[in-house]
Amino acid sequence: MTHFLHEFFYPRTVAVIGATDKPTKPGRAIMENLAGFTGEVFPVNPKHTELFGRRCYPSITDIPGTVDLAVIALPVIAVEAAFAEIVMKKIQRLIMITSGFAEAGEEGKRLQERLRQAAIKYGIRIIGPNSLGVFNTKNGFTSFFVSPERIMKPQPGNLSIISQSGAIAVIMMEAMARNGIGIAKAINYGNRVDVDEADALDYLTEDDQTSAVVMYIESVGDGRKFLQTAKKFASRKPLIVWKAGKQEMGASAVASHTATLAGRYALYEAAIRQSGAVEAYSFEHALDAAKVVSLLHHTCVGNRLLIVTNGGGMAVAAADAAAREGFVMPPVPEGVREVLRRSFPAFFVLNNPIDITGSGSDDDYYRALTEALPHYDAAVVIVLTGTTTVTEKSAEIIARACKELRKPVATCMLQGMRYAEDVEKSVQKLGIPAFPSPERAVRALAVLRRSGCTLK
Amino acid sequence: MTHFLHEFFYPRTVAVIGATDKPTKPGRAIMENLAGFTGEVFPVNPKHTELFGRRCYPSITDIPGTVDLAVIALPVIAVEAAFAEIVMKKIQRLIMITSGFAEAGEEGKRLQERLRQAAIKYGIRIIGPNSLGVFNTKNGFTSFFVSPERIMKPQPGNLSIISQSGAIAVIMMEAMARNGIGIAKAINYGNRVDVDEADALDYLTEDDQTSAVVMYIESVGDGRKFLQTAKKFASRKPLIVWKAGKQEMGASAVASHTATLAGRYALYEAAIRQSGAVEAYSFEHALDAAKVVSLLHHTCVGNRLLIVTNGGGMAVAAADAAAREGFVMPPVPEGVREVLRRSFPAFFVLNNPIDITGSGSDDDYYRALTEALPHYDAAVVIVLTGTTTVTEKSAEIIARACKELRKPVATCMLQGMRYAEDVEKSVQKLGIPAFPSPERAVRALAVLRRSGCTLK
Structure with missing residues (x-):
């Protein structure tokens, strides 16, 4: 059986009661935002015969055929009359944008209660009042009265x-x-x-x-x-x-x-x-x-966290956050350390955090992750892009390692302004989340871990 | 008496030992960053006679006249020889960029200790090693080896x-x-x-x-x-x-x-x-x-916080943060409420938070602040710029109120993307801090309050 909310998100035919072309009015923004909607829209407003290229109806009952959903964007005093028409038109779903109900005092409360009882009587389901209603990217349907220029x-x-x-x-x-x-x-x-x-x-x-x-x-x-x-x-x-x-x-x-x-x-x-x-x-x-x-779709199955960085200070901050969030940070296993030692300069720090220092390159991140991450449940990767040995390619390389190893990785790109932003954008496009501080990257992985606990 | 650190920040003459034009080398970034320095710079490198338009000296002792400060950007093995020349040249201040000392193991530790004792013996003061040194915007002097293109x-x-x-x-x-x-x-x-x-x-x-x-x-x-x-x-x-x-x-x-x-x-x-x-x-x-x-230069002398917003949800988040940070939020005094009631629509909420709702305008912020803020120690102002009744002018208006009332105000501009960013930038230009979340705005005011406690 279809859920009763389905028709709110996937109406085939929608009446917008209080549609208008007046700027700053909800009824205008709703009409504008419905430009991309794949279903049929019937603006209702006795003052217009056409609105935004669609035929406009003087009243709800004038609309031909079935209406799956009505959106009411009228002032509060006009709502009860509109509701009566909705009943006559046998519309079963109603989104009420209008405010001035329970949130506005005693009179509003009484009006809201009358509405509630009438809705039950006629089997009409209501979202609202005093609401934005719904937004669905699948079919472009939305009753959100947000300015398309601003949002x-x-x-x-x-x-x-x-x-x-x-x-x-x-x-x-x-x-x-x-x-x-x-x-x-x-x-x-x-x-x-x-x-x-x-x-x-x-x-x-x-x-x-x-x-x-x-x-x-x-x-x-x-x-x-x-x-x-x-x-x-x-x-x-x-x-x-x-x-x-x-x-x-x-x-x-x-x-x-x-x-x-x-x-x-x-x-x-x-x-x-x-x-x-x-x-x-x-x-x-x-x-x-x-x-x-x-x-991230790889669940975080345990609390063993690896940190890879090219700057020590931010890794210390991450380690502090890791302790707060219930992670443990066992040192990099001896075998891994030996392997990495062979290809890394002596001054790279191979504990946990692994610190490839300001001299570390994009490929060093890959090497560190592919060798060490299999021994952990998740990793935070910190990239300070102010150093010239790191390039925009680090995004792709980190994302690749994360995907190959099927482990959740959160990143933090800092320093180097526009470089950090570019790498951040690229890495997120590749499905790896980036956060503006090492602590927030750790905290986000902790969310994943906690939500992962409930997964079967 | 001048503090011994003064000459580190205000040297008249600086030797850069290890100056170079090789990309990615600290000695190059330092030279580039000194382009705007008002004092005299002597690059030292036997391989060059000129670097970045300045005469380059084969050794420290070849530099004519007094050198106030030497910056060493040499590999660690070359440091002791350079130090000997610094002693001969009677340079009293030394910034050591070079790494590979105590942070790099036992040998480095011993080298660092020899250096320390020699410095004491010759009365040379040292910043570093393994450091960026100093940065001074007043005279353009800096030894920070950061890439001028990236930072x-x-x-x-x-x-x-x-x-x-x-x-x-x-x-x-x-x-x-x-x-x-x-x-x-x-x-x-x-x-x-x-x-x-x-x-x-x-x-x-x-x-x-x-x-x-x-x-x-x-x-x-x-x-x-x-x-x-x-x-x-x-x-x-x-x-x-x-x-x-x-x-x-x-x-x-x-x-x-x-x-x-x-x-x-x-x-x-x-x-x-x-x-x-x-x-x-x-x-x-x-x-x-x-x-x-x-x-903010108005201290926060008490813990009475006012919140003014045009969106209820974010004000709730701010109020939660206020409680955590030790603020109290007494309701707007009855007299103020009466005054505001006369010019505000009935649906504006005049408690604390004052919620001028999605219909509130720039001027409504000014009115709310000028009437209510005198009764509080600080305010958080939340502006959701997604609503078309708020414009870029809100920045100026909020800053004006804050200045007239001589009270600390932190702001949070959200929603409306580019609009929020523009208003945020403008308000900060006018000296009012903006934060990316209501909780952080509150937390920042709490910092001001705590630091204000120590002011005489």
Whole structure:
């Protein structure tokens, strides 16, 4: 049986109620963003007969044929009338962009409750209100009202995003796009009058396009349902959960943001751990975690970490982080050391970290990795590109070693500005994540290790 | 009396022993980097009569007149002979770039010890060996052998860097350059046969160009001397100390990096705290801390934090970080709320965080800050530039409010890619630090608060 959320992501016919050409209005951005959608779009607005090259309808009931999904981008006062038409038109799926409901006070709360009961009565499923709705790179369908000039769109990929905050969903998508990491689907459910984070997670568990999920939550609708769904998801695919509103101060910020109770953080912490998901502790931690699980497909089966570097200081920082993250760093085995000693100058340091120093070349990285990495579970490779013995080719060479050895490798390219950036971009294009500090590279591998623990 | 380190940073005449035009050799990069130096440079190399447009001398003793400082960039085997000539020439200051001493084994250790004793005998002060030496933006003098094509040079500024790792000194300089933050001086003392981190700190205490210092240390030469000097420095100017090699694994990496003992971290931790310095816990923490103390000159006198945002989720993340960092977030006073209520739409959230939502404009930031910030000690301002109601002008407006109110403000610009970057650059040009995540903005203000505590 098809999951009830499927038609939200793959509608064949969509009505955009409140479509407009007025700048800064959500109804305009939605229309613009649907330019690449493969299905049929019916703008609804009595003031227009045509919008963005599509025929515009005065009312929902004027649309010919079946409408799989309606997107409401009207002011809050116009919503109930539109809802009545949706019922008449027998539309079963509704994304409500409109804000001014429970998050806006008592009157809004009552309106939201009336809507909820009507939806149940007529069997209409709702995402929202006060939401961005959904984003699907597969068919170009999206109800995200983001400015196409301001927001960089991600390419299709295998990571999906579930976010209680619309802004954070967009920021994460952008950050992934910038890192060349593709997105499968994204959903922001706002006030979750109906669809919640657990529904979304449940749907994505069976979604072939999605191989990992990163979630931002301030609260959950139903704790038991969330735990159950998270468990099921995390038993198959990596799940990253960033729970904000941890402390009392954060929790009180949540109350004014999504009009929900942040709840006791300790309970969330326990639930996330119990489910087999990996908790992210900050914005950048969530981004790094999402990056590592979406790029690396070799699981990190143990905690033996190798560090290869051409600069000692950054390796010390990495080793500090490794200890914090529960890795061990056994020295390079004697046999490997002997082999490397034969081809390396005497001043290369063959402990763990392996330090090929400022004189080390691209090929020295390859040699160090191919000889030593088989004896470890994962590696952090630090490349300071300020030294002229390292070139852009190091990216390809490191990626090759990682692929041949089928071990997860995280990199950190520093120094040498544009050189570091070029190598970083190249290495990520080849599927090896790069991080802006050695500590973050280590921390990302720890995420992989923790999420790997749940894999069968 | 002039500090003995003064002539290292302000030599009038410098001999570069081992100057060369061979690519990838330190002696070449040093000559290239001295192109902008205002003093006189004497390359020394018997194979050349001219190098980089300067007359080249066959030996040190052939140089006419007094030489304030010699930079040795020779292979280790040639060092003792050169040292003998330095003695004959009565040069009193020596920067030793050459590696292959204590860090390279027993023979190197003995050589280093002979050198140390000879230096004492002849009253020669040494920076190094195995070091980059010094960097001074004031007069363009530097012995850093970094490739001028690969490494971006910082502008003159008020931040100085002391680093036990040469690579990290360079990476920090670059990171500051990229953020538009100027550098006064930098020093990397390598094996510290003579000059150590405490000498450098002592010198910079009286240096008018330096208004803050960031240090990277793996160990200190003399604990008592370090504590004393750090105390003196931190009583006048902000001091950031990043101690690496904290855990056993990191400490063992230190042993192979700088051939020193990392020591018990708890002792360092206590000493740093006792001195009034602020400890940085990672590479990015050190960078953020350096940025905030070098840009913001209004001290953070208390722990009352205001958050102003146009996106709720990121403010929740900031509030979580604020709690962790020891800030409190009292709600906006009733009187302020009433004033703001008159000019703001009803759906702006006037607690703390103040959330002007996706509809908030540049001017709304100004209004919120000017009314509320006087009641707080510092503010974090989050700007999601993906919304079209915010423009590039927000940078100027936020900077103006911060300056008028004389309160420290850290910003975080996200979403809207190029827009976020433009606003970020502009705001930093105006002296307000921007950070890539709300948590890091909060953490940076906490550094300012902690370092401010020591200010008289």
